[in-house]
Amino acid sequence: MRQRKGEAWKKAGKWVACTSIAASVLAGCSGGGDGNNEGTKASTAPSASSGPYAKHLDISWVGHNQIGKINDAVNNPVKKMIEEKFNVTLTMVPLDVHNKEQVNLYFADGKTADHIRLNVSSTFLMEQGLVREVPEETLRKLMPDWMKSIESMVxxxxxxxxxxxxxxxxxxxxxxxxxxxxxxMGVRKDWLDNVGIAKVPETLDEYHEMLKRFTFNDPDKNGKNDTYGGHGLQLYLRGAFGLGSGNAFYADGSGKVYSSVLTDNYKQYLKTIQAWYKEGLIDPESITDQRPQQRAKWADGKFGVLADHPWWYASTTAGNITKMVTDKNANAKIEFLKPFTGPSGDKGAGGASYPAMQSGFYFGNKTSDEKMERIMAIKNFMSADDNFYIRAYFGEEGKGYTRDSDGVIKVAPDYLSIDKITQEGIGQYFALRPDNWEFYKKNNVLKIDAPAYDVAMSSPKKYNDVNFTVNSTNEAALKYGTAVSTVVTEFETNATVGKLDIDKEWDAFKKKYLDAGGQAILDNYQKLHDEAKK
Structure with a gap:
């Protein structure tokens, strides 16, 4: 399994932080659902007293808990609901799946469970034989709704x-x-109006012109020369040169793996941003500012365009970056740019990693076929039936949540606490499913927040990491990744602020990159890419 920058559930480990924004609860946290359902399906699971669930089973369950807390008592409503419908007794294992040390000790002691989902790297489970192999035919037969949802997205x-x-x-x-x-990328629409730009930029040249006017044409109309075009402009600019975020590894049409930061496109990107920096279009403090400083300046109207996840622009997100602007300027308006076209016609947005499918859940190496199949039935029904899933995730309607006039879910304030989530058994401990955008948008996005999400979902993707499948860890990346990233960061920073001549230093940079471990990482990725293709 490909090692990621943290596990796929890095955000989800902070469930309460995510659910504090009701409309985003499924996005950052739940992992969410089928989304192909129109409305909600009627409950179609066979009765527990007959059919495939006639035999009672005892199942142990390691799930994605809320910072280690679980409620295995008989008064856990969701646990009870599943037990009754599927004729099982569920034992919730008290393991903090976010704590790597606890997880390692648990399995080192010879312990296991029937259902296993972790929030730390889980490659060791497969490498050490701690989980059982899953027959693909069985998976597709018993989890058709789950797989249909995944394959609607990927x-x-x-x-x-x-x-x-x-x-x-x-x-x-x-x-x-x-x-x-x-x-x-969000842009101050009121600034566009003030500097005489009728539409958001669609090309690199138009974007450059916008930055110049935001810097020199007094876009806030306060009579002072106190604004910049932006504070960190790299997202769409990198995409315009065919690049994702950071040091990515891509395979070309012939299958040869290369590093994005060793390409001529990266060199041209650096020369462009260096030129813009020299023009004074970029806040010079952006080199050292962290996110709190960046957002404070955004709120104060010191620059006019900002890249972030659409979740942070949503009105339902606590401390969102839209409200922090409008609170200080009632006339401020935010519009969202689509990725603009670069010199060769390329465009795109970073922020997403290449799809990795091995972040789901496992079955312990001692789990029988019948227990595996019962768990599959539970999980597929969670994916197939919206009513069942929403009840299991949010609680009872009228208590855990209500819906507004558009049908969007609004989580009750007291259901946002860890204690309440644990008490009710809600959240993703049981209610985990692969939500697609259609479901999420229909049930969780207010109309006022849809534009940012719509732009994100329609943007061509420039992956942060790789653009090909690997089925094992790049050990060289684990060993040399930090050193190589340091080389890239130093070169990019010095190039941006004009401390070096990019053309003159280019060959030396590439050699330093490769010697620091970049060559070993490339070689390992090439090997993994070739193996995955077999």
Whole structure:
């Protein structure tokens, strides 16, 4: 499994932080659902007293808990609901799945569970034989709604190639729309009006002209020369040169793996941003400012365009970056740019990683076929039935949540606390499913917030990491990744502020990159890419 910058559930480990914005609760946290359902389906699970669920089963469950807390008591409403419908007794294992040390000790002691989902790197489970192999035929037969949802978001060929580890299937594959969602760039529409720009930029040249007017044409009409075009402009600018965020590794049409930062496109990107910096279009403090400083300046109207995840622009997000502007300027308006076209016609947005299917859940190496199949039935029904899923995730309607006039879910304030989530058994401990954008937008996005999400979902993606499937960890990246990233960061920073001549230093930079471990990382990725293609 490809090592990521943190696990796929980095955000979800902070469930309460995510759910404090009601409309975003499924995006950053739940991992969410089928989304192909129109309205909600009627409950179609067979009765627990007959059919495939006639035999009672005892199932142990390690789920994605709320900072380690669980409620395994009989008064856990969601647990009870599942037990009654599927004729099982569920034992919730008290393991903090976000704590790597606890997880390692748990399995080192020889412990296991029937259902296993972790929020730390789980490659070791497969490498050490701690989880059982899953028959793909059984998976597709018993989890058709789950798989249909995944394959509505990701090309089935990519799903098929990325869900296996060294040629074998261990994890039930998982992804949701938020894993695939790039960032967006918001622009001060009132500034566009003030400087005489009728529409948002669609080309690199138009974007450059906008930055110049935002810097020199007094866009806030206060009579002072106190604004910049932007504070960190790299998102769409990188996309315009065919680049994702950071140091990515891509495979070309012939299958040769290369580093994005060793390309001529990266060189031209650096020369462009260096020129803009020299023009004074970029806040010079952006080199050292952290996010709090950036946002304070954005709120104060010191620059006019900002890149971030659409979730942060949403009105339902606590401390959102739209309200922080409008609170200080009632006339301020935010519009969202689509990725603009670069010199060669390329465009795109970063912020999303290449689809990785092995972040779902596992079955312990001692789990029987019948227990595995019962768990599959539970999880597929969670994906197939919106009513069941929403009840399990949010609680009872009228208590855990209500809906506004547009049908959008509004979470009750007292259901946003860890204690309440644990008490009710809600959240993703049981209610995990691969939500797609259609479901999320219909149930969780206010109309006022839809534009940012719509731009993000329609943007061409420039992946942060790789653009190909691998089915094992790049050990060289683990060993040399930090050193190589340091080389890139130093060169990009010095190039941006004009401390070096990019053309003269280019060959030396490439050599330093490769010698720091970049060559070993490239070689390992080439090997993993070739193996995955077999």
């Amino acid at each position: 090309d089935p060929k990519i799903v098929a190639s990325s869900m296996k580890f060294k040629g074998k299937l261990y994890a039930v594959p998982f992804i949701n729309y938020s894993n695939l969602q790039p960032w967006v």
